[in-house]
Amino acid sequence: MIELKNVTKLYGKVIGVNDFTLTLEAGAYGLLGPNGAGKSTLLNLITGQLQPTLGSVRVLGRSPRNHAELFRHLGYCPGGEGMYSEVSGYDWVCYLQRLQGMSAKQSRIAATSSLELVGMSSAMNRPISSYSRGMRQRTKLAQAIAHNPDFLILDEPFNGLDPIGRHELTTVLLDWIGLGKSLLFASHLLHEIESITQSFLLICGGRLLASGTAEEVHTMMVGLPNEVAIRTESPYELASRLMQEHVAESVTVKGEIVTISTRNPAVLYEKLPAWLQDWGLAVSEMRSADESLQALFNSLMKMHRGEL
Amino acid sequence: MIGSVLAVFCFEWKRSFTWPRMMWWLVLMCFPIFIMGLVRYNALNAISASDRSQEAFLTGWLVLCAWLLFALIPMLVAMLGTLLWTTPAISAELERKSWIYLAVRPHGSLSVVIGKYLTAVTWVFPPAILGLTIAVLLAGLSTWTEVGRVWWTMLRLVLLSVPAYGAIYLLIGVLLPRRAMTFAVAYTLIFELVISFVPAVINKLTVQYRLRSLLVEWCELSLIGPNGRPLSTSLTVIGTEPAWQHVLILMAMSIGLVGLSVVVLKSREFSSSAESET
Numbered sequence: 105m106i107e108l109k110n111v112t113k114l115y116g117k118v119i120g121v122n123d124f125t126l127t128l129e130a131g132a133y134g135l136l137g138p139n140g141a142g143k144s145t146l147l148n149l150i151t152g153q154l155q156p157t158l159g160s161v162r163v164l165g166r167s168p169r170n171h172a173e174l175f176r177h178l179g180y181c182p183g184g185e186g187m188y189s190e191v192s193g194y195d196w197v198c199y200l201q202r203l204q205g206m207s208a209k210q211s212r213i214a215a216t217s218s219l220e221l222v223g224m225s226s227a228m229n230r231p232i233s234s235y236s237r238g239m240r241q242r243t244k245l246a247q248a249i250a251h252n253p254d255f256l257i258l259d260e261p262f263n264g265l266d267p268i269g270r271h272e273l274t275t276v277l278l279d280w281i282g283l284g285k286s287l288l289f290a291s292h293l294l295h296e297i298e299s300i301t302q303s304f305l306l307i308c309g310g311r312l313l314a315s316g317t318a319e320e321v322h323t324m325m326v327g328l329p330n331e332v333a334i335r336t337e338s339p340y341e342l343a344s345r346l347m348q349e350h351v352a353e354s355v356t357v358k359g360e361i362v363t364i365s366t367r368n369p370a371v372l373y374e375k376l377p378a379w380l381q382d383w384g385l386a387v388s389e390m391r392s393a394d395e396s397l398q399a400l401f402n403s404l405m406k407m408h409r410g411e412l
Numbered sequence: 413m414i415g416s417v418l419a420v421f422c423f424e425w426k427r428s429f430t431w432p433r434m435m436w437w438l439v440l441m442c443f444p445i446f447i448m449g450l451v452r453y454n455a456l457n458a459i460s461a462s463d464r465s466q467e468a469f470l471t472g473w474l475v476l477c478a479w480l481l482f483a484l485i486p487m488l489v490a491m492l493g494t495l496l497w498t499t500p501a502i503s504a505e506l507e508r509k510s511w512i513y514l515a516v517r518p519h520g521s522l523s524v525v526i527g528k529y530l531t532a533v534t535w536v537f538p539p540a541i542l543g544l545t546i547a548v549l550l551a552g553l554s555t556w557t558e559v560g561r562v563w564w565t566m567l568r569l570v571l572l573s574v575p576a577y578g579a580i581y582l583l584i585g586v587l588l589p590r591r592a593m594t595f596a597v598a599y600t601l602i603f604e605l606v607i608s609f610v611p612a613v614i615n616k617l618t619v620q621y622r623l624r625s626l627l628v629e630w631c632e633l634s635l636i637g638p639n640g641r642p643l644s645t646s647l648t649v650i651g652t653e654p655a656w657q658h659v660l661i662l663m664a665m666s667i668g669l670v671g672l673s674v675v676v677l678k679s680r681e682f683s684s685s686a687e688s689e690t
Contacts, residue, residue, distance in 0.1 A: 152516075155681060173518070184509040184512070186511070186512060186513060187510065191426075191427065200513055202416065205415065205517075
């Protein structure tokens with residue numbers, strides 16, 4: 105479905121995407137990367153809004169640049185807002201469906217049903233300027249799915265949504281995938297993507313660092329140093345005890361925070377509660393670096409550079 | 413694709429019914445009427461009734477009214493109206509970051525450019541034609557034949573100038589979206605208001621030269637200067653080519669520049685990335 109061969113995109117001297125090679129068959133994929141990783145540039149290359157400086161991009165077998173036929177099968181929900189504040193959500197979605205090639209009547213039907221699907225029925229005739237951020241996100245999603253595309257690209261679609269909204273949109277997207285349609289979902293939050301799909305593309309610094317299922321990514325991480333930060337009133341005692349237990353590669357103390365670098369976090373998590381009880385130490389906060397996406401990316405970047 | 417162009421056209425027309433835009437619409441319509449009224453009032457006060465009925469005055473008054481109406485409507489109203497609505501056609505979408513929604517539609521960018529151009533042109537026609545009609549009636553020309561001739565000439569000039577200026581400003585907007593207004597104003601001042609009066613071949617590239625030549629021909633204005641020599645041969649700011657040639661060039665220019673805007677737009681990259689336009 106999507107094929108990128110050695111794609112590099114330069115903005116002057118700034119690299120947006122760096123030597124990116126990827127082949128994706130039809131399915132649901134999560135594009136995961138921190139802010140500034142090159143996700144939007146990659147999506148712009150896939151939707152033909154940008155032309156690669158080097159390499160080639162093929163979507164459905166053809167270059168996506170000025171590819172009218174591709175746009176009939178593509179739904180795109182960009183990261184930015186960019187809506188006309190003075191018109192209603194309904195008018196805006198209708199208008200975009202007219203541009204999709206629908207008749208006025210078809211566009212009205214499509215806009216109504218898609219806005220209903222994303223839970224915007226009651227507010228769809230209000231001006232967009234009166235919408236909350238979550239309502240705008242829903243309306244953006246409605247314009248992307250209204251023409252029933254085969255391939256949906258979403259850039260940070262959960263931004264600004266409350267937990268109920270997230271849950272509702274997750275259900276909509278899971279139903280979408282259930283219909284056998286394809287989805288590329290970009291986000292900088294792991295849990296957002298995990299709720300939709302188990303197929304990941306990890307991107308950072310404009311490079312594809314890893315791809316596969318969540319399990320495969322975790323398997324790759326086995327043996328890599330993980331950082332765990334623990335807040336305690338006796339940081340030096342805790343640091344000393346942990347070193348004696350041989351679970352830490354290194355320990356750093358800063359104020360009340362003990363930062364432990366470990367190659368076997370599972371053992372640490374398993375045994376730490378008992379140890380703390382035995383040692384009589386109280387811990388008020390513990391943050392696992394395994395949950396920190398940036399740490400994961402840092403490790404992958406180091407792997408990519410051959411530093412690990 | 414025609415349906416998409418029509419959709420943009422209808423949508424943009426609907427969006428243009430806002431107070432600021434309606435105020436601009438009224439200003440464009442009323443300004444030539446106001447100026448014409450002032451000139452007429454001044455003439456009535458300054459010249460006695462007996463002098464006003466003399467042949468020399470009537471001929472001079474017709475020439476004055478024709479040039480004044482030309483400056484006000486096919487020049488000013490057409491330029492200002494199209495400058496305001498076609499120049500930001502693309503840059504406004506880019507600034508609002510709404511371009512991406514339009515560009516990922518089949519023939520989206522093309523439909524938006526053509527649809528917005530047609531909207532701007534049809535938006536400028538009504539105030540220009542209404543203003544023209546009232547201003548001509550207010551001018552106090554001596555016969556209805558003169559009124560009809562001036563009105564018909566100006567109407568044809570409006571129908572040619574609005575699409576031509578619209579196409580020029582559209583192309584400027586597509587080529588230089590970040591500073592579209594600045595470049596459009598600079599183009600107008602340098603090319604249409606200065607270079608068009610330069611007595612050299614370069615003035616033939618301007619819309620003004622064509623419109624001016626058509627005005628003289630269609631309004632049958634005298635080009636004999638005080639020294640008895642034809643002004644056009646001494647200054648070459650008014651063309652001696654046949655009218656059909658000017659009309660054809662203006663129409664070709666309008667269509668060609670809109671086509672060029674589409675080609676340029678298709679080859680350019682506008683993205684929603686932080687780095688944006690390249």
